[in-house]
Each structure stands twice: as structure tokens, then as C-alpha cells.
Amino acid sequence: MEKAVSTDKLTKRFGDFVATNEITFDVAQGEIFGFLGANGAGKTTAIRMLCGLLRPSSGSATIAGFDVYRQTEQIKQVIGYMSQRFSLYEDLTVRENIRFYGGIYGLPKAELRRKSDEIIQQLDLGGVADKLVASLPLGWKQRLAFSVALVHDPRIVFLDEPTGGVDPITRRQFWDMIYEAASRGTTIFVTTHYMDEAEYCNRVSIMVDGRIKALDTPAAMKQSFGVDSMDGVFQILARGTSTK
């Protein structure tokens, strides 16, 4: 089956600084892939290249078969993106946000109406569908942002610290949604600072100073580093390199 993500020595330089240094990895369709690393390790630069937002300096990468140099518009059609900071318009209502994003992705009117009703029903937002997003609790916003990121049925969705700051129950409800999307075949590409969430991924990569230092299933990684948690693995790999 075609890979959701495939990179070969993907590199980005800013002047003398190599932000992302020859990273090579594949992500299978339907996989939950954890993309970990310390602050400043080069994760954001890598994600921007994979989303077709930043032209690589060298190396190659394809997203759902599309080339990150030449086919950036096609890439934007097959990916979804959600960040912790900004995903929804606070001054639009729940329904308006869904319609706005669906419209951007060119969903036909009837389809858009069907999708809006489906999302509102799934998230149990019927009572607040015409309320401003600003008035919703953070946990609801995040789950709505995730559904909106999936409104155009993307092949792969990039989640950049999607669960920061939410309560522990909502955080797990969010992961239920991730599992469900993955079970329907959507590839999940997720970054997080919660090391327990690294365990929920099928495979995990850990970036240190622009390079991928380890890539494996959480179980295999823990075994090879002789520790009993992903936090242990992370502390060994990223220690002493993160604070600059």
C-alpha cells in the first residue's frame, strides 16, 4: 500500500544552521505516528516541509504520493492540520467554523450541510451549534478543531500538541477520537509533550538536534534502552541537548 509519508534525507538549512538534518522515514496509511523531540529539535520545520509550506533545502519527501517540491497544492488537499494554538475562529459559531473550513476545501453545499450535521451530532454540540466558539470550554474546542481538520476526509492529519492544557478526562476523550479516525484509515501524525501519549502511538520517532535519533514501536524502544517508560527513553536521548 502507498505510504502516507515517505522521506529520504530531507533537510532544511537556514543559513549555517541545519534545522532538519537528513531525516529518512516512512509512515504507513492508517498508522498513528508520534513525532517527538525537545523544543528546538527541528520538529516544526520538518512538519512545515511535510505540509508543503516550506521548501526543503535538499532530500526528498512525498505525502500520499505527492512531491513536497512540485505538488504542494495537491498535498494541501489531502492533509488536515490542527495545532493547539490556532485552529478555529473564536468569533464564528460552531456551525460557521465547520462551513468555513469545508468551504475552503471546496466541499459542495449539500455535502457541507451533511458534514456539519454529522459533526455536531457526533460531538453532541446540538445545544451550542449557533454559539460562538469563544464561549465553549477548551476541551470542546479541541475536539471540534479535530473534527474540522477532518472535514474534507484527508488521508493524513497533522496534530501539533493537540492536547496541551486540557483536563485528563478530556485528553483521553481526544485520544479516543484519534483512535477512531485511525481505525477508519486516516493516518495520524502527532506531536506531544505528554510521554504517556507517546505510548498510544503505533510507532514513535524522537528527534534530537535536527536528526531522528530513534524510530520504533514504543515497546521496542523501551526494550532497547532498558527502561520501562517512554519518558525514560526520551530523557536518555534528549538530555543535555534541549536547553540551547
Add this chain to the structure above:
Amino acid sequence: MDAIQIDRVSKAFAGTQAVNDVSLTVKKGELFGLIGPDGAGKTTLFKILVTLLRPDQGKAQVNGMDVVGDFRKLRPLIGYMPGRFSLYPDLSVEENLSFFATVFGTTIAANYELIRDIYVQLEPFKNRRAGALSGGMKQKLALCCALIHKPDVLFLDEPTTGVDAVSRKEFWDMLHRLNERGLTILVSTPYMDEAGQCDRIALMQTGQILAVDTPAGVENLFQKPLFAVKARETYRLIQDLRAAPFTETCYAFGEYLHLTSLPSVTAEIIRDYLIQKYHEAVEIKPIKAGIEDSFMALMQHHGEGSQHG
């Protein structure tokens, strides 16, 4: 005299009860953690304690001084690091530090001893604009600026949010060293795994305090049978366990699921059920609850969380 004394404090904004009848005492020399998600009311409570907001109701004292009536006398005695980066981005590292020292009528040299361990890591960049520092460095500079007038009580509002696991650990090491010198520290965090670093913690949710105790004491509040369960297909395992007749709650906890069951349920009963559902590589063990288990149980007890569903 206690370092912080909060007596039935409430604060509302435009109809939202941000802090709801909170009472709390922090002893001198304690490293005290306020643990809770965004919207719990942590920041509002901090702002009341550092004299930036007046409570609608209730009273609060820091070092025996009233946060409303004695705010002028109190301000020099406290250090405050807000959740948002709030230094001057166009001033250099050194200029920021010397600005804060001057505002409090002191000098960097006078209190250098207190910040030495942290500031040595910043010194190579002392001429860099604060706005151009990395996240970890900004955080260290903000801590230095909050300490430079040698406060008695230090207030740190979510210093580790969005910070990676390694830098978070380093930050807590710094806090322990400051605490050992006698500084009282009130720190807030949304990360439950940091609760264990504190002498005592308060769990907060939607403006209320759910529990106050030592980390071990909070763990002991969890009274129901708890099992860690694992099998090959995690997502199907969650769904099957949630549908099981013996289940109260079932949540993912890293590698395992944590299953809270009805009383008198054994690992064998759970195993038989899962084998009937054709689960493979099943692993079940009774476990002791952690802080996060307790927090979630308390949240549900207070009628929260389930409404999010």
C-alpha cells in the same frame, strides 16, 4: 505564620465563576503545587495573591499581609512569573534583569548568589535581545527576573507548559534547589506527572479545589479496585472493556488501560471476558492509583468530565 492563607476567595468575570469559594493554606518553606487544566482558575488565583486582582469575596494573606489592604508592603516580598512571557523583548538579557532589580531598589550584584546557578547558563547570551531567546532560555530569564529582589514567596504560573520533558525536569531541579534555601514556592501546572515533585498539592477544576494533600495522600484518596490492562489491539480493548458489565471507567494510561471495576471483580473475571472476545496477548494486573487516577475520579465525583462526553 503561614506563607499563604486563602479564606473563601471567589472571583467572577462576566458571569463565569473563575474562582469559587477557595480556601487554602501554604506553610512557610513549602513547595506547593496547584494542579489543574486550563480554565481551572489557577491564573486568577495567582493574580489575586500577587495583588493584581481584587477578590469579589473572601480574604487572602501572603506573609501575614492582606493582598488588598497591604498590597504596597507586600509587593517587594513576592516574586511572580506569569504564564505568558512578560519580559521586555527589545531589551537584552542583562538589561531585563537589571531593570527588574532597579524597580525593586536593588542590584544584580546584591542578590547574585540566589540566581547564580540559573544565570550562568544565560550569561553567554547576556547581550542577546530577550525576544530572540529560545523557549527554555526565556523561561530561565523570567525566573531570574522574578528572583532578583530576593522575595520570600515565589509564584510561578505554569512555568513548564509547552516545555519538553527534559527541560521540564531541569526546571524542577532548579525549583528544588531554590526551595532548599528556604524560599516558599507556589507553582501551577497542568501536567499531573509533575505533582509528585511538590511537598503538597491542591487539585483544581472549574474554579474549585477538589482535594489538598501530599502527593501520596492524594493517591490514597482513590478507593476503588484498579487494574492495568493490555492486549494487542488497544482500541478494540478500550471499546470492549467499556461495554463490560464489571466496568466503572476505562481510560488509556500510556502503555496500559486503567480499568476501575465494581467491587469483588478479579483479574480472572476480566481475563475470561477478554478471551471470550478473542483478545490476544492479554495482560492484567491490580495496581495502585496515581495522581491522575485520583484527579479523574474526583472530577467525575464533582460531576465534571462526564458532561464533556
